[in-house]
Amino acid sequence: MNQSKTMEAADRRFGWFMSAPSLALLLAVILFPVFWALFTSVHDYTLIAPNFDTFTGAENYISAIQDPAFRHSLGLTAFFVAAVVLFEFLLGFIVALMLNSVERFKPIYYGILLCPLLMNPVIVGLIWRMFLHPSLGIVNYLLTVVGFEPVNWLGSTQMAIWTIIMVDIWHQVSFMIVLLLAGLSAMPKEPYEAARVDGARVYQSFFYITLPLMMPVIIVTLLIRMIFAVKTYDLIYIMTRGGPGVATDLVSYSIYRTAFVSLNVGEASAMSAILLGFILLLTVYLYRYMRSLT
Amino acid sequence: MASITLDKITKVYPNDVTAVNGVSLDIRDGEFMILLGPSGCGKSTTLRMIAGLEAISSGDMLIGGRRVNDVDPADRDIAIVFQNYALYPHMTVAKNLAFGLKLRHVPASEIETRINRVAALLGIEPLLGRKPSQLSGGQRQRVALGRALVREPQAFLLDEPLSNLDATLRSSMRTELIKLHHTLGTTIVHVTHDQVEAMTMGERICIMKDGDIVQVGEPMEVYRNPANTFVASFLATPPMNLLPGRIESVGAGALVVAMDGVALPVPTAFQAAYASHSGKPVIVGLRPEDFHLAAGDAARTAPIDLVTITTEVLGPEVILVANLASGAGPEIHARMPRDFRAKIGQPLTLHFDLAEIQLFDPETTRVLPRPAHP
Ligand SMILES: Nc1ncnc2c1ncn2[C@@H]1O[C@H](COP(=O)(O)OP(=O)(O)OP(=O)(O)O)[C@@H](O)[C@H]1O
Numbered sequence: 120m121n122q123s124k125t126m127e128a129a130d131r132r133f134g135w136f137m138s139a140p141s142l143a144l145l146l147a148v149i150l151f152p153v154f155w156a157l158f159t160s161v162h163d164y165t166l167i168a169p170n171f172d173t174f175t176g177a178e179n180y181i182s183a184i185q186d187p188a189f190r191h192s193l194g195l196t197a198f199f200v201a202a203v204v205l206f207e208f209l210l211g212f213i214v215a216l217m218l219n220s221v222e223r224f225k226p227i228y229y230g231i232l233l234c235p236l237l238m239n240p241v242i243v244g245l246i247w248r249m250f251l252h253p254s255l256g257i258v259n260y261l262l263t264v265v266g267f268e269p270v271n272w273l274g275s276t277q278m279a280i281w282t283i284i285m286v287d288i289w290h291q292v293s294f295m296i297v298l299l300l301a302g303l304s305a306m307p308k309e310p311y312e313a314a315r316v317d318g319a320r321v322y323q324s325f326f327y328i329t330l331p332l333m334m335p336v337i338i339v340t341l342l343i344r345m346i347f348a349v350k351t352y353d354l355i356y357i358m359t360r361g362g363p364g365v366a367t368d369l370v371s372y373s374i375y376r377t378a379f380v381s382l383n384v385g386e387a388s389a390m391s392a393i394l395l396g397f398i399l400l401l402t403v404y405l406y407r408y409m410r411s412l413t
Numbered sequence: 414m415a416s417i418t419l420d421k422i423t424k425v426y427p428n429d430v431t432a433v434n435g436v437s438l439d440i441r442d443g444e445f446m447i448l449l450g451p452s453g454c455g456k457s458t459t460l461r462m463i464a465g466l467e468a469i470s471s472g473d474m475l476i477g478g479r480r481v482n483d484v485d486p487a488d489r490d491i492a493i494v495f496q497n498y499a500l501y502p503h504m505t506v507a508k509n510l511a512f513g514l515k516l517r518h519v520p521a522s523e524i525e526t527r528i529n530r531v532a533a534l535l536g537i538e539p540l541l542g543r544k545p546s547q548l549s550g551g552q553r554q555r556v557a558l559g560r561a562l563v564r565e566p567q568a569f570l571l572d573e574p575l576s577n578l579d580a581t582l583r584s585s586m587r588t589e590l591i592k593l594h595h596t597l598g599t600t601i602v603h604v605t606h607d608q609v610e611a612m613t614m615g616e617r618i619c620i621m622k623d624g625d626i627v628q629v630g631e632p633m634e635v636y637r638n639p640a641n642t643f644v645a646s647f648l649a650t651p652p653m654n655l656l657p658g659r660i661e662s663v664g665a666g667a668l669v670v671a672m673d674g675v676a677l678p679v680p681t682a683f684q685a686a687y688a689s690h691s692g693k694p695v696i697v698g699l700r701p702e703d704f705h706l707a708a709g710d711a712a713r714t715a716p717i718d719l720v721t722i723t724t725e726v727l728g729p730e731v732i733l734v735a736n737l738a739s740g741a742g743p744e745i746h747a748r749m750p751r752d753f754r755a756k757i758g759q760p761l762t763l764h765f766d767l768a769e770i771q772l773f774d775p776e777t778t779r780v781l782p783r784p785a786h787p
């Protein structure tokens with residue numbers, strides 16, 4: 120029994136030894152910047168006077184929260200996240216259900232679906248910016264061919280955020296499909312047979328069996344997608360730079376502007392900390408939920 | 414309640430396995446029918462086709478006289494107990510039982526009475542609040558049975574519903590099912606491996622092999638007059654002894670069944686039936702329970718000399734395992750009274766009840782027809 124204890128200790132030491140290099144790397148590229156940002160957020164640090172001479176406490180946080188532009192960004196981001204996650208989920212679930220009942224050519228459908236997911240967001244942004252160009256883009260060309268008015272996809276304050284939402288859906292819906300499909304194909308077959316004999320129609324099987332059994336997969340998928348959607352930055356940078364005006368000024372981009380356009384790194388750091396808080400909240404909830412499943 | 418008719422039903426699975434091969438069977442309204450057969454003979458497939466869960470490759474399926482080949486399982490009003498239970502994993506036992514009733518808009522108070530009644534019958538009341546994952550195999554099986562029973566359908570399809578229960582529970586459930594069938598009068602198709610279940614529960618037994626029906630009949634009928642060597646060797650434990658022999662004429666129409674060093678006179682009543690096989694080889698079927706220690710009427714029993722291989726003392730009885738005295742042929746099993754003892758290698762003479770002899774054609778393995786009783 121003593122021997123097994125010493126062996127366990129030896130195992131643990133070996134484990135630490137093996138993971139030390141990657142842990143050190145993680146520390147350097149993640150933990151250090153996080154702490155540096157937190158440290159910056161309580162100082163008056165600008166790119167004009169980049170020093171930690173003045174400790175300001177919560178001042179950066181207060182001015183960030185009181186800043187109407189930042190509040191607008193937070194609200195817009197919440198709307199954006201809700202919209203993309205909801206639409207991607209609905210669309211993704213429908214496609215996953217259809218694919219789940221497909222017998223032939225499954226790998227081909229998978230291949231096609233995975234294409235957008237494999238693309239870099241910058242590339243996606245560039246492609247769609249070209250497609251959606253008001254006068255030279257193919258989308259407007261096709262619209263006029265079938266007799267519609269051309270749409271000012273990215274230049275209209277009403278339209279721009281919806282355009283971003285649509286492009287994000289195009290880019291990310293496969294993620295939902297793949298995860299939901301994995302969940303669906305892992306479902307036991309027997310309860311469905313029992314339900315059919317018990318008198319259930321297809322839609323009743325869906326609501327009484329598929330949905331409750333899929334709930335863990337659905338919740339995990341939604342949370343992961345939310346965490347990623349909150350951080351959306353590349354699409355905005357490439358397609359609209361937050362514009363027109365502040366119509367697509369999502370919080371990540373707004374932080375970038377505060378730091379590198381307004382040069383106020385201290386306040387930008389405070390904003391980052393607030394965003395980090397939201398993401399941590401979602402992550403903790405996700406982690407708790409996944410723990411509760413096992 | 415409904416009759417179930419299978420008319421030349423065939424099932425070929427997508428991987429080209431023919432699981433059921435042109436089977437015809439008439440299950441009468443209110444009948445308790447047993448499907449018996451070795452593993453993989455197509456029992457579950459047959460049941461699943463009746464339920465509508467498996468598409469029928471060819472043939473007609475009728476329930477209550479209506480052709481149901483293309484009728485959805487939901488519209489067949491039958492209940493099935495699956496071999497693997499197939500409980501709803503996310504619902505409690507009570508909800509599992511209630512599900513089918515809710516879908517059929519049975520009032521809540523009625524659902525509750527039925528659940529309580531069935532739960533009491535199956536002894537699962539303490540489990541009603543649990544999820545299937547919190548149950549033992551035997552408990553799950555009883556819940557699966559309960560889910561079928563609460564439905565009160567046109568017919569019950571039971572796929573080995575007692576296989577996972579301990580001996581005591583199994584025998585009490587057997588009785589409960591028989592009683593239930595008696596009171597409800599619902600058609601039941603019951604799949605089993607178990608000889609005792611087959612003999613005691615069913616009004617008729619349907620014996621299957623390799624996707625074919627070999628014999629259908631009342632339990633005692635199938636036991637007394639097996640259609641071929643497969644049925645003879647499958648039904649009852651220990652099964653019928655099958656030994657190589659030959660029918661020989663001993664003049665004036667008299668026949669004997671000759672085996673190694675043994676000659677069993679054919680009863681007069683069977684002579685006409687067996688006459689055409691005179692001089693030909695046969696397989697001789699002797700039930701273990703037709704061997705006796707004492708000689709009876711000389712015309713009715715014949716002595717057989719044996720050498721003991723071993724004895725299996727079971728308690729209520731002793732199974733003697735022996736060879737013919739000549740030492741040839743397969744082992745013979747004989748059912749002896751409980752105080753019977755014999756040493757290994759000990760020679761002894763048993764007396765066989767000739768009226769129970771069955772002969773089979775070695776080529777077709779089919780029984781040689783004879784009058785039922787001498
Ligand atoms: N889904 C399937 N696809 C292909 N072949 C199958 C399928 N289900 C069963 N079979 C085959 O069909 C035959 C009959 O199977 P079935 O399950 O009906 O046997 P069974 O009599 O119920 O056996 P057991 O007593 O072991 O339950 C077997 O040879 C089996 O391998």
Ligand SMILES: [Mg+2]
Nearest residue numbers: 456457458496
């Ligand atoms: Mg089976």
